[in-house]
Amino acid sequence: MLRADNPGPMTLDGTRTYVLRAPGASGCVVVDPGPALEPHLGALAGAGPVDLALVTHRHADHTGGLARFRELTGAPSRGALPEFCAVGDDGAAVGPLTDGEIISVAGLRVEVLATPGHTADSVCLVVSAPDEPASGSVVLTGDTVLGRGTTVLAEPDGALGDYLASLDRLSALDLPGPVLGLPGHGPVIPDLGAAVRAYREHRLERLDQVRTALATLGTRAPGAGEPLPDELLDAVTGVVYADVDPSVLPAARSSVRAQLGYLGATLT
Secondary structure, eight states, X not given: OEEOSOOBTXXXXXXXXXXXXXXXXSSEEEXXXXXXXXXXXXXXXXXXXXXXXXXXXXOHHHHTTHHHHHHHHOOOEEOSSGGGOBOOTTOOOOOOOOTTOEEEETTEEEEEEEOOSSSTTOXXXXXXXXXBSSTTOEEEEETTSOSSSOOOOOTXXXXXXXXXXXXXXXXTOOOSSSOEEEESSSSOBSOHHHHHHHHHHHHHHHHHHHHHHHHXXXXXXXXXXXXXXXXXXXXXXXXXXXXXXXXXXXXXXHHHHHHXXXXXXXXX
16 A cells, blocks of 8 residues: 555545555556655556556546556556546556456456445445455445545535445445455555444434434425525534534535435435
8 A cells, every 4th residue: 555645634644545466466456546646656656567557436636646657557547437447558448347347457356346425436346366255355445435534425426325325235245254444545444344334323323413403494405406505505514514623614515415415305
């Protein structure tokens, strides 16, 4: 793992890039090359021949350096969106990642799980030895599950319904014992299942807080197709996230927008 030097309220201590290979493999797979920081990209390129670069979602702190990384390594790249897919020096065709796809690369088995919610294109990657697809697996979670704190439901395509379904999907993974989660930000997650359960509980608590805030304000969530007034969004955010640092209020506002959208679609 190499951590980019881009700390901040949304990136914690920086974006984590993962360099993976099976024992004895000459090439590697790089997940989330990170921002366009030349020292970071140069260090990644020096990790050895790169067979493939993968991205977990579209945000620039994970993909901003992708084009430059391809220049440095000649590696192909893939993500769930076509704009992150490019052929490598070998000219082999590549396409967007698809849910349930199995990729054999760098002596590893990489299973793609579509986990929208943080963004619509978010994926997690289940990585294991090819002959033991369950035993010894680790899950690269991107920003779907962080090593510290909780993730934002990012505008314009973050969605709470999708996110809850994605957490349920991660909970249902048939993997033996506590599974390590390797997040895009923050420390390694020692028990991904426990973290996912805590995330889901937190989301439902926040949803109850939004309901309470709406009742206090004497209003309701706009129904599907109805506009969401900025005044209502700001008022609910101010109630639910009254105790957060001002630097993360834009993220809180984005999550409240998704929560109000969920309530409007399901409860009105």
